[in-house]
Amino acid sequence: MDAQGRGRAKDVDPADQWVLNPSTGEYELRLGPSAPQSGIPSPRRPRSSEAAPARSRTEAPGRSRPEAPSRSRPEIPGRAVPSPRRRRGAPEEPLPGRRGRRPAKKASKGKKVLLWTGGTMAFVLVAGAGAAYFYIEHLNDNIASVSDDGASTGGFSKDKAINILLIGTDKRTGKGNGSYGDAGSVGHADTTILLHVSKDRSNATALSIPRDLITDVPDCPTTQEDGTQKVIPGTRQVRFNTSLGQDGRTPSCTMRTVTELTGVKPDNFMVADFNAVKTLTSAVGGVEVCVGKDLDDPDSHLKLSKGMHTIEGEQALAFVRTRHAVGFGGDLSRIGLQQQFLSALMRKLKSNDTLTSPSKMLDLAEAGTKALTVDSQLDSIGKLKDLGLELGKLNTENLTFTTTPVIDNPAEKVKATVVLNESSAPQVFDMIRNDVSFTAVKEKKKKEAAAVAARLKGTKAPASEVRVRVLNGGAVAGSAQETLSWLQNEEGVTRSENGGNAPASLAKTTLEYSPDQADQARRLADIMGLAGSAMKPGESVTNSQGLPAMTLTLGKDFEGAGVSLTTPTKAPEGVQKSTADKVECAK
Numbered sequence: 285m286d287a288q289g290r291g292r293a294k295d296v297d298p299a300d301q302w303v304l305n306p307s308t309g310e311y312e313l314r315l316g317p318s319a320p321q322s323g324i325p326s327p328r329r330p331r332s333s334e335a336a337p338a339r340s341r342t343e344a345p346g347r348s349r350p351e352a353p354s355r356s357r358p359e360i361p362g363r364a365v366p367s368p369r370r371r372r373g374a375p376e377e378p379l380p381g382r383r384g385r386r387p388a389k390k391a392s393k394g395k396k397v398l399l400w401t402g403g404t405m406a407f408v409l410v411a412g413a414g415a416a417y418f419y420i421e422h423l424n425d426n427i428a429s430v431s432d433d434g435a436s437t438g439g440f441s442k443d444k445a446i447n448i449l450l451i452g453t454d455k456r457t458g459k460g461n462g463s464y465g466d467a468g469s470v471g472h473a474d475t476t477i478l479l480h481v482s483k484d485r486s487n488a489t490a491l492s493i494p495r496d497l498i499t500d501v502p503d504c505p506t507t508q509e510d511g512t513q514k515v516i517p518g519t520r521q522v523r524f525n526t527s528l529g530q531d532g533r534t535p536s537c538t539m540r541t542v543t544e545l546t547g548v549k550p551d552n553f554m555v556a557d558f559n560a561v562k563t564l565t566s567a568v569g570g571v572e573v574c575v576g577k578d579l580d581d582p583d584s585h586l587k588l589s590k591g592m593h594t595i596e597g598e599q600a601l602a603f604v605r606t607r608h609a610v611g612f613g614g615d616l617s618r619i620g621l622q623q624q625f626l627s628a629l630m631r632k633l634k635s636n637d638t639l640t641s642p643s644k645m646l647d648l649a650e651a652g653t654k655a656l657t658v659d660s661q662l663d664s665i666g667k668l669k670d671l672g673l674e675l676g677k678l679n680t681e682n683l684t685f686t687t688t689p690v691i692d693n694p695a696e697k698v699k700a701t702v703v704l705n706e707s708s709a710p711q712v713f714d715m716i717r718n719d720v721s722f723t724a725v726k727e728k729k730k731k732e733a734a735a736v737a738a739r740l741k742g743t744k745a746p747a748s749e750v751r752v753r754v755l756n757g758g759a760v761a762g763s764a765q766e767t768l769s770w771l772q773n774e775e776g777v778t779r780s781e782n783g784g785n786a787p788a789s790l791a792k793t794t795l796e797y798s799p800d801q802a803d804q805a806r807r808l809a810d811i812m813g814l815a816g817s818a819m820k821p822g823e824s825v826t827n828s829q830g831l832p833a834m835t836l837t838l839g840k841d842f843e844g845a846g847v848s849l850t851t852p853t854k855a856p857e858g859v860q861k862s863t864a865d866k867v868e869c870a871k
Contacts, residue, residue: 420665426653429663431507432553433536435543439661440551440671445719446481448671449539449553451528452560470529471557473538475604475622478548480716485677487721490626491712492619492687493542495525496701502544504537523701535659546713552671553659560655561601564629567647568638570596571628573603576869581609600625616687616702623685630680684722688712736816744807747776751833752808753825757786757793759842767838770845775811781827783835790839792817793849797834798824805834812836813848 440446452475474495481488502518516531527533527541535553543549565571572594579588586602586609588595595603604622611617638644653665662668689709690702715722754771756764764782771777795818797805805819824832841849 423649423653423665426650427663427665427668428657429660430534430657431536432539432659432661433505433507433513433534435504435536435539435550436553436659436661437549437551439667440674442670442674443483445483446479446671446674447548447550447716448479448481449535449542449550450477450479451475451535451538451553451555453528453555453557472525472530473528474525475619476524476538476542477626478542478546478550478716480548480719481675481678482719482721485674486679487682487723488678488684489716489722490623490683490685491546491716492623492685493524493545494615494619494688494690494702495523496615497524497688497690498522498693498701498703499524499541499545501527501533501537502540504533504540506532506534506537535657547717548713552662554662555657556655558601560651561604562597563651563655564648565596565600567651568629568632568644570594571600571625571632573625573628574869579606579609581606583608616690619687623687627680627683627685630683634676634680682721682723686712686722736819739802739816739819739821740806740809742806743803744810745803747807747811748778750777750804750808751779751827751831752777752795752804752836753781753783753827753833755783755786755835755837757837758789758791758840759793759838763838763842763844767836767842767845771811774846777808777811779833781833786837790837792841793839794818794820794837795834796820796822796837798822798832801832801834808834808836815849818849 437447440448451473453471454474472495476493476495478491478493479488480491498521500518500520501522504516504518506514506516508514514532516533516537519526524541524545527538528535535555539550539553572592574592575588575590577590579586581587581602584602584606586599586606588603604625605618606621607614607618610621632638633648638648649665653668658668662671689705689707689712691705692699693701693703714720752771754764754768764784768780768782771780793812793814795805795808795812795814797819799821801824802821808814809816809819825835827833843849
């Protein structure tokens with residue numbers, strides 16, 4: 285009986301034929317029984333001096349041939365050996381004396397390969413089913429989680445854009461890490477990246493936030509170890525990295541600080557320490573990075589010659605920590621190096637070399653669950669798997685790394701910290717809030733975008749001829765009257781009136797108009813700074829004077845009279861960015 289026949293034989297568990305080789309970490313087919321078994325036919329003996337009878341050409345693969353009457357099979361004590369049974373619907377086998385007269389149709393090589401591969405996978409799944417359950421429980425036990433303290437959205441959703449806050453701490457816990465820098469560090473937010481993945485999963489932006497950025501840290505309700513809540517008072521105009529660790533602040537406080545800074549509320553957070561860099565890179569067999577010059581940094585213990593290098597473990601940690609050997613020798617230069625490293629890690633994680641290696645995947649699962657601390661919404665391997673499946677839809681060429689636009693702190697004589705660049709940072713934050721790609725990959729929406737943009741093109745009526753009713757549909761109280769006064773007194777839209785509150789709240793401001801009011805709509809859109817998507821061709825309404833008028837509904841995105849409502853469509857000039865699919869060299 286061949287291997288496939290064994291899998292079909294009665295009372296034979298396929299899992300018994302597949303065993304884990306401790307040397308390779310992979311399952312292997314073992315045809316001989318690993319322990320005495322009862323009630324099953326014995327495996328076919330290997331050839332000896334007495335030649336075994338050859339199988340007929342007409343014998344179907346996977347089926348055993350009845351023994352010739354002249355030969356007897358030894359019985360296994362305690363149970364009779366069952367005779368071979370014909371599968372339901374299969375034709376009867378020819379008599380022994382007539383075998384070989386009609387050759388069976390030979391299966392193609394491709395079919396044999398598919399049969400073998402499919403069978404192998406089925407056997408492995410059966411063999412591993414019980415072990416997999418216990419292994420998943422083991423991985424769940426590896427995961428460390430802390431409360432998000434209500435600072436998140438409640439967790440990512442499969443049908444929405446995803447925002448994950450990635451935090452790397454400078455805490456020196458773990459073997460071999462005490463010699464790096466301040467061994468007594470409480471674990472500040474040394475590296476922070478806001479990862480935004482678009483709703484359609486076609487693109488993503490990884491926004492680095494400098495640790496030395498001066499910002500406000502808000503009051504932070506924080507769950508203590510005993511389960512009680514404590515509000516840690518906020519501080520104004522301090523380094524961003526103090527949002528974690530300082531005064532007992534947890535990652536949820538960093539999450540609140542990011543929300544205050546960018547206007548983006550993260551769905552989840554993940555925190556990694558020094559060990560995460562070492563174990564994850566070792567799990568995938570190292571990542572390949574490029575160095576544009578010889579690097580020798582005694583502070584981070586990094587020493588690399590110019591060219592390509594595969595780094596892992598301690599050397600990988602030294603690479604992401606070095607700053608004195610690259611760029612201007614500051615934190616901003618190190619951010620670029622970290623982005624290069626993460627791009628390399630992303631490429632390695634999505635490579636066939638990793639995805640097709642069971643041992644690497646297991647090592648990665650083990651290392652990842654041990655190295656990361658996640659929020660309470662991601663506290664199981666199932667939830668992490670769901671997030672991973674969503675992130676796995678992304679092509680690395682559409683993952684853009686960029687850094688929050690900053691300038692040197694003008695209040696310092698010796699430059700040590702930075703502040704937001706107010707001319708470009710708000711635009712970057714706005715693009716992330718509105719799910720705008722930094723890589724412009726949404727080709728399938730070009731036609732729709734062109735049609736929307738066309739609404740802004742054409743003649744514009746004079747401001748004095750624009751008739752519009754202004755409604756408040758989610759903006760702060762008083763916004764409709766504020767806008768009305770601004771339109772009439774500063775923009776010359778004298779035929780406008782306050783329509784009060786809208787019947788429903790809107791996320792975004794809209795302007796509805798009839799086809800014959802298109803020229804008025806274009807003028808008002810120009811005055812208000814409305815995008816084409818805010819213009820809604822429809823019907824006019826009758827104003828208080830009995831004349832047709834447009835309807836301007838101020839949504840939750842309205843920030844004040846005179847503030848443009850146009851979402852930027854590209855990154856501002858001067859903002860550095862790179863994509864994860866390209867290899868860039870550290871200089």
